[in-house]
Amino acid sequence: MIQTQLRVNNRTGLHARPAKLFTAEAKKFTCNIYIEKNGDKTVTYNAKSIFSVLSMGADKGTVLTVYANGTDEEEAIKALSELADGNFGETEESI
Amino acid sequence: MKTFRGVTVSQGFAIGRIYKKEAERIEDFEQFASNTQLELERLSTARKDSLDQLEVMRQEAIATVGEDSAEIFEAHQSFLEDDCFFETIEDAIRENGYSAPFAVEQAGDNFISSLGQVKDQYIAERVADIRDIFQNLLRNLTSQGARKTFEIPEHTILVAKELTPSDTMNLDLRKVDAFITETGGKNSHVAIIARAAGKVALVGVLDVFDNAENGEEAAVDGETGELYLSPDASTLNSCKDKYDGEDGRKKKLLELIGKPAETPDGHRVELFANIATPEDAELAMENDAMGVGLFRTEFVFINRSDYPSEEEQFERYRDAALALKGKTLIIRTLDVGGDKTVPYFGIPQEENPFLGYRAIRICLDRKELFQTQLRAILRASAYGKIKIMFPMISGVDELRGAKKAVREAMESLEAQGIGFDKTVAVGTMIEVPSAAVLADFLAEECDFFSIGTNDLVQYSLAADRGNANVASLYSPFHPAVLRLIGHVVACAHARNIPVGVCGESAADAKMIPLLLGLGVDELSVAPAAVLECKQSVRGMSFEKMRLLTEKAMKLGTAAELEAFLAREITI
Numbered sequence: 311m312i313q314t315q316l317r318v319n320n321r322t323g324l325h326a327r328p329a330k331l332f333t334a335e336a337k338k339f340t341c342n343i344y345i346e347k348n349g350d351k352t353v354t355y356n357a358k359s360i361f362s363v364l365s366m367g368a369d370k371g372t373v374l375t376v377y378a379n380g381t382d383e384e385e386a387i388k389a390l391s392e393l394a395d396g397n398f399g400e401t402e403e404s405i
Numbered sequence: 406m407k408t409f410r411g412v413t414v415s416q417g418f419a420i421g422r423i424y425k426k427e428a429e430r431i432e433d434f435e436q437f438a439s440n441t442q443l444e445l446e447r448l449s450t451a452r453k454d455s456l457d458q459l460e461v462m463r464q465e466a467i468a469t470v471g472e473d474s475a476e477i478f479e480a481h482q483s484f485l486e487d488d489c490f491f492e493t494i495e496d497a498i499r500e501n502g503y504s505a506p507f508a509v510e511q512a513g514d515n516f517i518s519s520l521g522q523v524k525d526q527y528i529a530e531r532v533a534d535i536r537d538i539f540q541n542l543l544r545n546l547t548s549q550g551a552r553k554t555f556e557i558p559e560h561t562i563l564v565a566k567e568l569t570p571s572d573t574m575n576l577d578l579r580k581v582d583a584f585i586t587e588t589g590g591k592n593s594h595v596a597i598i599a600r601a602a603g604k605v606a607l608v609g610v611l612d613v614f615d616n617a618e619n620g621e622e623a624a625v626d627g628e629t630g631e632l633y634l635s636p637d638a639s640t641l642n643s644c645k646d647k648y649d650g651e652d653g654r655k656k657k658l659l660e661l662i663g664k665p666a667e668t669p670d671g672h673r674v675e676l677f678a679n680i681a682t683p684e685d686a687e688l689a690m691e692n693d694a695m696g697v698g699l700f701r702t703e704f705v706f707i708n709r710s711d712y713p714s715e716e717e718q719f720e721r722y723r724d725a726a727l728a729l730k731g732k733t734l735i736i737r738t739l740d741v742g743g744d745k746t747v748p749y750f751g752i753p754q755e756e757n758p759f760l761g762y763r764a765i766r767i768c769l770d771r772k773e774l775f776q777t778q779l780r781a782i783l784r785a786s787a788y789g790k791i792k793i794m795f796p797m798i799s800g801v802d803e804l805r806g807a808k809k810a811v812r813e814a815m816e817s818l819e820a821q822g823i824g825f826d827k828t829v830a831v832g833t834m835i836e837v838p839s840a841a842v843l844a845d846f847l848a849e850e851c852d853f854f855s856i857g858t859n860d861l862v863q864y865s866l867a868a869d870r871g872n873a874n875v876a877s878l879y880s881p882f883h884p885a886v887l888r889l890i891g892h893v894v895a896c897a898h899a900r901n902i903p904v905g906v907c908g909e910s911a912a913d914a915k916m917i918p919l920l921l922g923l924g925v926d927e928l929s930v931a932p933a934a935v936l937e938c939k940q941s942v943r944g945m946s947f948e949k950m951r952l953l954t955e956k957a958m959k960l961g962t963a964a965e966l967e968a969f970l971a972r973e974i975t976i
Contacts, residue, residue, distance in 0.1 A: 359489035
């Protein structure tokens with residue numbers, strides 16, 4: 311199992327379209343992918359579930375710890391990190 | 406007179422009568438069920454039905470209010486495709502012996518209350534959308550039937566505690582003059598729909614539902630965010646003044662009805678509408694479209710469990726032709742595959758559906774399917790001015806194959822003595838770059854072109870705009886796309902055939918001068934966008950459009966082009 315930390319930097323947070331993109335990306339991999347929000351280890355969220363990701367309520371500035379466990383875990387972490395680095399496809403001016 | 410205040414999320418003014426949209430009541434259901442297997446099957450069927458209905462609503466939304474407003478239904482689809490979530494519902498059925506509707510309702514309530522903990526405006530605005538998903542599932546589970554449309558009178562001021570996306574698709578938007586809701590925000594679906602339809606909308610109007618009465622006279626002032634119930638004479642007058650004066654933009658648009666789609670220096674453009682159903686054809690006519698440049702026939706095929714018969718198809722095509730009263734109706738043959746899936750077609754999952762088995766490729770392969778549709782279209786051609794258009798043509802072979810199929814359909818009809826228009830025109834959609842490059846050859850063998858910019862852009866730039874990492878590469882203003890369009894027009898005009906554009910670009914006020922400057926003869930846009938499009942056409946001389954295009958074609962990047970157009974074109 312590997313893990314990484316991502317920061318939600320886009321203005322609207324991990325909502326709606328960004329959340330959809332995030333789960334769609336996660337679903338491309340066979341490994342299990344779980345998320346903790348702001349270091350809170352009591353609740354984990356399933357990266358492949360749009361319901362789960364939305365209920366996390368990750369605003370701008372939220373730090374996500376992403377855990378991946380499975381054969382393609384490295385690719386998964388890499389892909390999700392890139393998505394976060396690219397602000398989930400949102401530019402600053404888009405609402 | 407009673408005054409209520411809310412937040413204006415779509416500008417405008419309205420005077421009309423109240424119609425209260427009651428919240429949907431779901432029939433009672435049992436909490437427990439003895440046959441677990443049966444409940445799991447019910448859940449699975451309801452989920453599938455909901456997905457199918459969403460596809461229909463998505464297509465309707467595309468047709469009536471445009472692609473952006475349809476996005477919400479795509480989002481809904483992604484919720485229903487969430488296996489993890491449905492597994493928790495299935496577990497509740499298995500472990501607790503719950504009935505399917507109870508398990509769904511509970512999962513929905515839990516999820517919505519967990520969203521309630523999220524202190525975020527955007528999420529708060531999504532609650533109506535989420536509720537909509539569960540309501541639709543429950544409707545399907547309680548056999549209340551899929552959708553219930555409701556009838557409203559003209560000049561309705563629609564009042565609701567909450568309006569779901571489905572609600573907005575289940576009423577005749579044309580009859581609504583204002584939307585008033587107690588909940589919601591500027592990103593709520595009702596706000597998006599209202600802006601797209603150009604109607605005033607107030608959200609966050611507290612306690613209005615219980616205070617308003619059905620049929621009561623009311624006035625809405627988008628400027629102040631106020632709703633007046635049974636307004637007194639002076640309030641009514643001041644609203645009327647504002648309605649007449651401030652609402653000039655819309656009135657100005659309406660004044661364009663009956664006026665030609667013509668530049669100030671007399672260059673005429675064919676201004677058509679895109680439709681998905683015969684009912685849309687009426688909407689197109691009301692908005693003064695000169696015809697239909699794209700009839701998406703997918704709509705006839707989706708949301709059903711088996712192929713539509715020739716007779717069923719014929720009736721739909723004929724109804725559209727009749728609604729147009731002799732005006733041109735360009736029917737695009739079936740364009741499924743890619744992102745448009747129809748379960749009963751049994752098309753296997755593909756690694757890369759946009760480069761896969763779709764549109765004309767399926768039709769040329771499944772001859773019977775194609776013959777049925779072509780016969781239906783040809784039979785309808787006896788009732789109006791129908792033209793046939795083939796999607797996703799990539800080269801001359803496919804065009805010849807499609808034309809051969811048309812000839813076969815004609816021969817079979819002739820043999821049976823069934824009437825049709827023997828001079829029916831056939832056209833090629835230019836959306837694959839190879840077709841654009843070979844436009845000279847294609848122009849030799851068909852009667853018109855229609856450029857589908859959405860696909861042409863994504864194929865030319867090899868960029869899927871739904872993919873966040875590359876979406877910024879997707880731009881209709883890319884010089885490569887404009888050169889392709891210019892080449893297509895030149896090839897077509899050299900052989901005296903006309904060129905239309907039926908993608909989203911045709912409705913873009915910054916794109917219109919370029920398209921016309923490049924020589925495009927016809928624009929086809931959503932019915933609600935026809936008049937605005939006409940305004941753009943009438944707003945600039947053809948000479949200026951050509952000069953502008955000439956300069957624009959010297960720019961080497963999409964960003965430079967967009968910056969240039971932003972300077973030159975003020976909207």
